Structure formats: structure tokens, C-alpha cells
Amino acid sequence: MKKIPSARIAQLLFLVLFLVLFIQTEYRGKDEISLAVNSFFRADPLVLINYVLAAKSFTWLLLPALLMLAFTILLGRFFCGWICPLGTIIDLVTAKITKTAPIRALKGNLKYWLLFPLLFASLFNVNLAGIFDPIAILIRALTFFFYPLFGDAVRQGWVGLYRIMGDSRDYLTPGYALLRDHLLPYRETFYPLAFTSALLFCLILFLERYEQRNWCRNLCPLGALLGIAGKFSLFKRLPTRLCSDCRDCAVICPTSFDSEILQKQDCILCMDCLLKCSSARVKFRLTGQPRDDAAYLPGRRMILGSLVSGFALSRVVRFRSPSLQERLLRPPGVTDERLFLEKCVRCGECMKVCLRSALYPAIHQAGAEGIFTPLLIPRLGYCEYNCTLCGQVCPTSAIPSLPPNEKKRTVIGKAVFDKNHCLPYAKKINCIVCEEHCPIPQKAIRSERMEERDLSGKRVLLIKPYVVDELCNGCGICENVCPLEGKSGIEIFAVKDKTPLRASALVHLKR
């Protein structure tokens, strides 16, 4: 039997772990999610470095990433060959694709020209790293495109069965319930940027036509970062160059034998060369000799160029349309927009986990700098009063993880009635659905009863709603449930002052 390399076993295990955690990143009957796919980001050094540069602080949430960096310095770029789920998917999906020839344009220092400007942009407080982080790319493609598609396909099949079988479909319910409760997304939400997210992912796969692990060796900023760290590794493959009598490694090696000499910063330690070496020459050894002439360190030109372009990048993306800002609602607990952008990884986990599908990736609402960051669209979904899941799964605590009673008091925005639309005002018809749904125990939407003449002149007792600003947390349920078609009679608007509601607004806390 053919021996399966340990790297391959590790890859598969981590891929399974990744997918399990991905599916677990959803409300499954418990208020807390103990393990979510955010673990992968917390061990992601690219996320760590950009967080530190942008927020200019450290968070213990990212300790695993620090450890990962330390191990990479010790062992090399093993993450890419052993752990990275995107790398594994590339290996699995594209193994059979015959490669034509490497694209010249991707060679050279392109990946560093991607990595360093991103790092400098972070230093200037605009953290764009998440756009190109491989794990974020993968999760976004799954969350926005593949998972909803999968969920919708199964769900439509289930609905179709009902059309065919009617109530006798009930015999199959236990099976479907099992799928629904453990595998499917509960709601089939469709997201903006779904296509873009999928495209980016597919493009990475498409690049495999030209060269094995093309993304990983030529573009991936996480890979480039790990490669630089791995340069200091004491763990070495010997011999460090192709043997003149064999040269098989040039074919076997997925990343690092572009030339005669092993490109150490690209070696992902898959150890295929060790297994396949016909003369058992290849060894991986800890040596006391870290110096590696072939490894790349950014030169002065690179640093200066990146500094300038990073600065430019961090400024030119800042334009925001003012009219969109008034409806720019961030997830609960986010108080400072700038701070939020410094920390957000744009991974899409908050949007995936959101109970009521209230969160969607920004397209241009938050300017170019805010692409893929989450925003709440109340007409599509509201923030569930007792739910704290988005804060729990956020890898960098850009959305803070708050205890339920604190989260309920955080202000997302404030509700405002549009009296030209709202039924009791505009049409003299009673409605009050918004007041009914307002979750604040003291009711942030209240009403006064007034006798008035309706549009036909008849005397009616009108119940006219109004908002109590001090009690409104902007959850958006009122806007969500407003029975008017199209534009709601009540809408949530963004506010600067996000001081939490006073504790007495949630009186049952006193108990």
C-alpha cells in the first residue's frame, strides 16, 4: 500500500476540523458557541500582525497566532503544507489539472508588494489584510456563496418533496430534521458580494492551471509573511539544491524548486521529496546554521515603496458617501467606527452566525475601506434581543463579546418614525406592530391614544406610536416587522453617541 504522508493526514484532519467548526458557527440551541471557526483566525499571524499595527495594541485572543509565529520561526512554513484549509482544498481539487507554465508576471517580489503595503496601510490605521487573508477568502466564499447555495438546494428539494408527496413527507421528517439541525444553514440567506467572494476563491483555483500552489507561492500574503519568519528556521531540508544526477525534486516539489537552489521561504514542509526520493538522500534536520542565502528579506526599496503605497492606500480608500453613512449600522457593541475597521478581519463569521440574518457584507456603504465589513440591514433582519453570537465568534473582538445584559443595552442606532408612511399618521389606521415587537421591557416605542377623525371623517380612536430615544437600542425589529410594503414607516438611523442604555431600561435585571 502506498504510504500516505503525515502532512497529507494533517491537512485532511485540519480541513475536517475547519468544516466542522464552520458548521458549528451557527445557533444550534445554545446561547454560547464554545468552539467556532474563529479559532483559525486566532492562530493566523497575518491577522495578528495587522491587528497589532492597526490597533497599536495586543489582545490575548490572538495568543495562538503568536505561538504559530514562534513555531514558524523554529520550523518553517509548515502552516501552509500541514494546516491551511485553502491550501488543502487547492491540493485536493486541482491535483489532476495539468500545469502549463508559470505566469511570469506573478514571479519576483509580487507577493511582498502585496504584503508590505498592506502592513503599512495597517500602520496608518486601515486594516485591509482580511481582504487577502487566505482563510478569510475561503470563509467568505463558503459563507456568502457555497453554503447558502447548498442550503437552498436542499431546502428547495425538501419543499419540492412536499409538493409531490404532501403530508406523507412527514415520514421523512426525522432525516431532514437531522440534516437541518446539524448540517444545513437554518436560513437560506443570500448575500451581496456572493459572486465576488466566490470569484476570488475560484480564481485561486484557476491559477493552478499554470503552476502548482500558484497562489501560495506567488501571492498569498499570509504565506509571504510565514516565509519571512521561516527564513530564520533551524529546520532544514538537505540537500539544499537539486542533485545533478536526479533532479526529480524539481517536479515533485509543489512550491520551492523554481531554480537549482531550494527556495526556503516557499518550502511548505510537505516532505513529498523525502518520501519520493529514489536514493533516500533527502533529510530534514535541525541545524545550528540558520543562514540561508536564497531567502528573501525586503530591501530598502521595497520598504520605502511599501511605505509610500501603504500610506496612499490607507488614504485613498477613505471616501464615503454621506448619504449612506446615516444608515451605516454596525453590529451590536461596536461603538467606534475607526477602531472597528482597525480590527475587523472581514471574515464573514458574524454574518454567518447572525440568527436573523441581519448582517450583510458592505459593498460601498462604508467606502472602499469597508468592503466585506458587516453591517446591519434592519429591513432584512433585526438584532435578536437575547442573542450575543456575533461578538462570540468575532476572532479579534472587533465586535466585542458581551454578556447578554450588556449587549442588550448597546446602541446600534435609533429608531425614527416617518409620519408620511406610518399608518396611524399617514392613513389614520391603527397598526402598532412596531410597539408590539419592541423587546425593551419598558418599551422604547410607546403610543398615545387620541380620538381623531379618519380620512372619511369618522371619529376613530387612534393609537399613535412614538420613540423614547433613551430606551431605544436600535435593534431594528420595528423596521423589520413594519407591515408596510417597501419602505418602512419606522427606520433605524446611525448615531454618533452610542452610550449604552441605562441599566434600569432593562428593569427585570433588578431581580
Place this chain on the structure above:
Amino acid sequence: MNRRMFLAIAGLSSFFYRSYLRDLSAAEMPVVAVAEGKEYEKITVKAVAALGGMKRFVKSGDVVVIKPNIGWDRRPEHAANTHPLVVKALVEEALHAGAKRVKVFDRSCNDERRCYVNSGIAEALKNMKQVELKYVEEERFKKVLLNGTALREWELYGEALSADVFINVPIAKHHGLTRLTLGLKNIMGVMGENRGNLHRNIDHALADVNAVLRSHLVVIDATRILTAHGPQGGDLEDVRITNKVIASTDIVAADAYATTLFGLKPADIGATVAAYRRGLGEMNLNRIRIVRA
């Protein structure tokens, strides 16, 4: 006819009714059973027993739908959802009476997964055989011709329509628009489409639906009632412990009696009046036989 006129006629006619027809109709007065106590399962069973027991409604092999209020993501003590023990007692009774299957569901306002868990009903019905606590599925709604005064047609839930026995189990609580929400309003949980639209003419709309989808048995959970900030509350200050369960086959009579727990008169509740006028039941307390169970 306006309300004043109606009350005058209703009052006068009751005078004649009383004098001449009383003996004839005494046997047909609707019965409202009221059981009181701190053990909610027990009083639920007692209230139903006072009406003749569950066997009167459920025959062997029946499919029974129990429709509690599970509308809100609130815990039992908040008095926003039907008490889990009341639901559990009814489910067990239905099973004892020989039900083939008991289905429990509601079209929740908050996230249904959270509502089912937080209401305590999921836990109360866990591991019970032949019992399904299920989520409402969009495809099961069916357009039903109501030919009512407010609604011509509306989507109603297939499983509620096709059930052999439909047991309506509301909780008695305050509501901003209808003042109270009781049995008649609880029927909204099996209605599809944009229910917010109903609010424009809700009293008649509820009568329209209740005229078509009749509750074979109404059990009102008044173990604790929400007296303000309904229908979802959240403040324990608004909750009053009343330790009562009310049961009747007459939905209007059950609602009428429950209204008195809030210090209101049945005529104060528009939905009750509309349903009474439609002939769906009796709202005059002096023409309802109240049985202490």
C-alpha cells in the same frame, strides 16, 4: 349598528331572554372550567376533566394539534409564552386519550429556535414519543377562502387545518392594540403571510379566521398573567401570579372569563365582541356556566 346600539339591543334582548327562555336554554349555557392551584400540570388536567376529560375531544388514533403561544424569546416567568407545564399536561392528556400523534407549534415572532428553547417548551416535551414540537414550514400554508367581513381569504397552516383535534392554548396577557391577547388572538400563530397587515382591522379579522378554523378546546394559561408591556413583556413587575387554568369549548366564553382577571369587562375587548356578534360563542358572563374545577 354601533357599539352603543348593539349593547342596548343585547341588554334588552337578554332581558326578554332571561324572563321567558331561561329554563329552556339553561342546559345549553357554555361551560368555562376554572382550576386554581400552584401545580400547573395538575390544574390543567383538572380544568379539562371538568369539561368531561380529554377523551371527550380526542379519540383513539387522532392527530392532535396543540397550539400554544411560543411567540417570544422569553423565559416562562416573563409570562409572554404559554407555560411549558400547561403544554406538557395537555400533550400527556392527549396521548392518554389515545392520540396517534401530537403536534405542537407556533409561528413565532422572534427567532423560533430561541423561542422554543427559552419558553421551556422544548425541554418540557423532550424525549416524548409520538410528540412533535416542530417549526412552521412556509410551504404548508394554504390559501383558505374565509369570506369574512375583514378578510376574503388568507393563508392558514395546513397541519392546523388537517388536524382531527385543534387545541388552542393561549396565555392571558396584555396587548397594545387589542388590549388583551387570548384564545381568539392566539389563532394568529397559524396564519401565514404578512400578519402585520391584519392589525388594521384586527377584531374582525380574528373573527373571520376563528369562524373557519374552530378550536375544539380552548385552554387559557392564566397561571401568571402579563398585565402591561405586552405581548412580550420582559419586566417581572408586570407579571401577576394568578395560578389559574381556564378551559372551555367556547372560545368567546373562555376569553370573556379570562378578561375579568385583568379587571376588564368582556365588552372592553373588541375581538371578543366581534366574535360574539359573529355567533362564535357567548360573552355575557351571566350566561356562562363557570365551573370551579
